[in-house]
Amino acid sequence: MRETIAKDALRAFLGTVVAVAVYSVAGAGAPGLLIVFNAFTVVVLYFSVRRGEVFGALLGTMCGLVQDSFSLGVFGVAGLTKTLLGFWTGFVSRRIDVAPFTRNALFMLVMSVIEMILWVLLTAAVRPGSVNFHGGLVLLQPFVTAVAGSSLFAIERWIRSRKPRGA
Amino acid sequence: MPLWERRRSALVLAGLTAFHVLLISIQVPRGPGKSLFERAVFFLFSPVQRVATGTVHGIGSIWNGYFDLRGVRAENQKLKKEIFFLNQDVRFLEDRLRLTESEATLRANLAEFHGSLVAARVIGVDSANPYQTIVIDKGSLDGIEKDMTVCDRDGALVGRTIAPIGLKESMVQLITDKDSSVSVRSVVDGLTGSLAGRSADVCELRHVLASAQGGTIGEELKTTGFDKIYPAGIRVGVIQSSGRDEFSPIFRSIIAKPYFSFDKIDVVAVLTKGPGGGG
Numbered sequence: 499m500r501e502t503i504a505k506d507a508l509r510a511f512l513g514t515v516v517a518v519a520v521y522s523v524a525g526a527g528a529p530g531l532l533i534v535f536n537a538f539t540v541v542v543l544y545f546s547v548r549r550g551e552v553f554g555a556l557l558g559t560m561c562g563l564v565q566d567s568f569s570l571g572v573f574g575v576a577g578l579t580k581t582l583l584g585f586w587t588g589f590v591s592r593r594i595d596v597a598p599f600t601r602n603a604l605f606m607l608v609m610s611v612i613e614m615i616l617w618v619l620l621t622a623a624v625r626p627g628s629v630n631f632h633g634g635l636v637l638l639q640p641f642v643t644a645v646a647g648s649s650l651f652a653i654e655r656w657i658r659s660r661k662p663r664g665a
Numbered sequence: 666m667p668l669w670e671r672r673r674s675a676l677v678l679a680g681l682t683a684f685h686v687l688l689i690s691i692q693v694p695r696g697p698g699k700s701l702f703e704r705a706v707f708f709l710f711s712p713v714q715r716v717a718t719g720t721v722h723g724i725g726s727i728w729n730g731y732f733d734l735r736g737v738r739a740e741n742q743k744l745k746k747e748i749f750f751l752n753q754d755v756r757f758l759e760d761r762l763r764l765t766e767s768e769a770t771l772r773a774n775l776a777e778f779h780g781s782l783v784a785a786r787v788i789g790v791d792s793a794n795p796y797q798t799i800v801i802d803k804g805s806l807d808g809i810e811k812d813m814t815v816c817d818r819d820g821a822l823v824g825r826t827i828a829p830i831g832l833k834e835s836m837v838q839l840i841t842d843k844d845s846s847v848s849v850r851s852v853v854d855g856l857t858g859s860l861a862g863r864s865a866d867v868c869e870l871r872h873v874l875a876s877a878q879g880g881t882i883g884e885e886l887k888t889t890g891f892d893k894i895y896p897a898g899i900r901v902g903v904i905q906s907s908g909r910d911e912f913s914p915i916f917r918s919i920i921a922k923p924y925f926s927f928d929k930i931d932v933v934a935v936l937t938k939g940p941g942g943g944g
Contacts, residue, residue, distance in 0.1 A: 518713040551678070564792075568710075585681075
């Protein structure tokens with residue numbers, strides 16, 4: 499049991515490193531892209547579906563805290579919302595089939611919309627007046643996240659299908 | 666079966682949620698100050714950001730270097746570097762020249778800036794709002810301290826260094842951040858106010874009375890040095906619009922456009938000497 503938790507924590511750490519790398523590369527390419535693309539959310543969604551709720555919660559905690567540390571916002575808000583996102587994504591995906599592309603995209607859209615609502619409410623409650631919608635542009639974030647996340651699964655399936663059987 | 670086995674997922678979620686609620690509860694009364702834990706997370710993961718950005722730049726550089734004329738490219742790089750420092754020097758010299766009254770004062774001011782610039786590459790932007798902060802690839806090992814002035818390639822004001830400052834990485838608060846405040850003055854009419862960000866690509870000039878004269882559209886704004894963070898005479902931006910404040914009739918609503926271009930900000934200069942920090 500302890501070994502499993504330790505392994506999950508280590509994998510979550512590596513997942514966070516991947517998230518930071520994706521976020522940095524996106525930021526280096528086009529800083530404005532970060533308004534509509536949240537690399538941390540994509541990574542949390544992707545790995546939570548693959549590895550379940552406990553791993554999702556751990557990864558959400560790490561990714562959320564790192565996101566908070568790279569921002570001037572209240573430390574812990576993104577941590578909390580991403581922990582809940584990771585947990586519930588892992589939990590629900592174990593109970594319903596989210597493998598088909600459309601269903602997968604819809605599921606990710608719903609989860610990222612819930613996360614955004616939670617983040618906006620928490621931020622508004624903790625530091626009133628600090629939520630910036632960038633003229634509504636930030637509302638595109640769940641859509642971009644859903645497309646990016648479900649595309650990752652589609653690419654993964656495509657790569658696996660190209661591997662010769664028995665190899 | 667023990668409780669931990671049966672309710673493992675729920676207990677992990679409850680524990681992590683409690684941990685976050687505690688973190689937020691500690692952070693809220695502290696205000697914008699960074700906790701030790703937050704600084705530790707930044708120190709741990711900012712090198713990853715540095716490596717990722719460095720790799721992208723490295724690959725881009727190899728790609729360009731291979732296909733371009735390499736000799737010309739190397740010369741171009743050298744010239745760009747020289748231009749960067751010359752631009753900074755020229756801007757500061759121009760600004761200082763206008764402010765100074767005697768040759769002796771001018772010499773003293775020039776000596777003040779000599780060798781005080783550190784060029785840094787932007788390796789990251791704020792994860793929640795790109796207009797709040799950036800992360801640069803220079804830290805305490807390069808002489809960077811809190812509250813040092815940061816300018817773009819052309820010497821226009823970008824912001825100031827804030828905590829956390831890592832060994833090789835630092836965070837910079839942009840003047841477009843809503844919690845940022847810079848004391849500025851318009852160059853023609855001498856209209857003085859406090860320039861605050863809006864977490865967007867424009868800023869607003871606050872605390873200007875409705876009865877105050879001047880502040881025409883297109884007029885340049887420069888730092889006054891009154892805030893004891895930014896040296897006087899640094900170019901900040903231009904007035905974009907001016908009108909009556911709807912919410913507070915005794916003040917004017919003045920919107921200013923910063924000179925620094927958010928999308929093109931790849932290299933910056935940090936002033937290691939000045940009122941804000943360092944020597």
